Amino acid sequence: MRAVHLLLAVIPCLRATAAFITSGGSWSSRRTSNGRVGIVLPGVASSSSPGTILHSVLEPGDTILVIGGTGGVGQLVTKKLQSRGLFSVRVSSRNKKRGEETIADSSVDVVELDLVGGSNADLEAAMEGVSGVVVATGTTAFPTLKWKNGNTPEAIDKLAVSRIAEAAAKGGSAKKVVLLTSIGVDRTKQMPFLVLNLFGVLDAKKSGEDAVKKAASRAGFDYAIIRPGRLIGGPFTNLDVAKLLQIEGGAENGVDIEAGDSLIGDCKRDACAEAVVQCLLNEDCKNVDFAIISNENKALTDPEWTKTFQQMGKR
Numbered sequence: 001m002r003a004v005h006l007l008l009a010v011i012p013c014l015r016a017t018a019a020f021i022t023s024g025g026s027w028s029s030r031r032t033s034n035g036r037v038g039i040v041l042p043g044v045a046s047s048s049s050p051g052t053i054l055h056s057v058l059e060p061g062d063t064i065l066v067i068g069g070t071g072g073v074g075q076l077v078t079k080k081l082q083s084r085g086l087f088s089v090r091v092s093s094r095n096k097k098r099g100e101e102t103i104a105d106s107s108v109d110v111v112e113l114d115l116v117g118g119s120n121a122d123l124e125a126a127m128e129g130v131s132g133v134v135v136a137t138g139t140t141a142f143p144t145l146k147w148k149n150g151n152t153p154e155a156i157d158k159l160a161v162s163r164i165a166e167a168a169a170k171g172g173s174a175k176k177v178v179l180l181t182s183i184g185v186d187r188t189k190q191m192p193f194l195v196l197n198l199f200g201v202l203d204a205k206k207s208g209e210d211a212v213k214k215a216a217s218r219a220g221f222d223y224a225i226i227r228p229g230r231l232i233g234g235p236f237t238n239l240d241v242a243k244l245l246q247i248e249g250g251a252e253n254g255v256d257i258e259a260g261d262s263l264i265g266d267c268k269r270d271a272c273a274e275a276v277v278q279c280l281l282n283e284d285c286k287n288v289d290f291a292i293i294s295n296e297n298k299a300l301t302d303p304e305w306t307k308t309f310q311q312m313g314k315r
């Protein structure tokens with residue numbers, strides 16, 4: 001009976017959100033124009049040129065853990081990191097076998113970790129010796145099967161992220177944590193975020209962000225918070241309109257990026273994953289939060305990413 005009530009409550013919300021999301025004209029986007037340790041990159045990412053030098057707090061040989069590396073954005077982050085050939089890449093999944101099948105790369109270390117059912121000891125073991133941490137976990141904003149076994153936004157986006165932040169602080173090896181959240185975390189009284197937040201997903205994500213910021217300032221690691229617009233393009237891992245309609249986005253990987261939470265629009269998973277990797281590797285992406293959406297321009301080059309991060313840092 002409770003489930004029926006929940007469903008009835010949710011249908012209008014889903015309709016409203018879907019209508020808004022698919023209504024093309026109502027979205028607007030704005031474009032902002034925008035070394036110390038040298039790492040020579042083999043130039044594998046679409047926006048990177050061969051031999052480009054970035055400066056990073058991370059060093060070749062460091063271990064990077066992608067929590068949620070089997071998800072849509074997480075898979076792309078994992079591929080991009082692995083193809084750079086500089087780091088030891090570790091991915092967590094609630095099911096090691098399923099995770100290994102999804103990643104399909106024996107050079108990536110897949111570890112089992114359930115952030116709802118598992119213990120702090122499991123989490124600390126997964127984070128053992130990591131220098132970089134990407135948090136790309138998520139569940140659905142509205143009640144779906146993904147909420148099974150307590151996998152709600154409160155559990156994933158708030159409590160689990162807070163535990164990750166604490167474990168990063170406690171472990172002592174983390175140099176940088178990059179957290180994926182969402183546009184709208186600071187605009188929950190405005191449409192369409194008012195609807196999106198009916199079950200508290202944006203509030204939960206905001207709490208997760210605060211936990212990472214606090215742990216970072218206490219323990220002395222760098223953080224970056226990336227707030228993408230509605231995710232489009234494969235892998236279609238979510239249960240939403242973008243998956244139903246297989247909305248791919250344009251051929252280019254251009255992005256609008258703005259510090260804070262003021263952009264609105266769609267973000268290709270590939271563009272979002274590139275931002276995560278760039279942020280992880282670039283020392284200028286330090287202690288910032290920014291929104292990102294896709295546009296039809298060419299992908300940013302590595303120097304353009306650096307310039308974008310530097311301008312953001314001056315804000």
Ligand SMILES: NC(=O)c1ccc[n+]([C@@H]2O[C@H](COP(=O)([O-])OP(=O)(O)OC[C@H]3O[C@@H](n4cnc5c(N)ncnc54)[C@H](OP(=O)(O)O)[C@@H]3O)[C@@H](O)[C@H]2O)c1
Binds near residue numbers: 117136229230
């Ligand atoms: N969909 C959108 O339009 C949209 C818009 C803005 C922001 N976002 C956010 O962007 C992020 C990435 O989205 P996405 O579509 O790439 O995510 P996704 O495909 O739904 O991936 C979710 C990931 O979280 C992991 N996970 C879920 N529950 C877990 C648990 N209890 N313990 C450990 N890991 C768990 C899953 O791993 P296993 O299943 O392998 O365990 C999976 O790798 C999410 O935070 C999402 O909320 C989404």
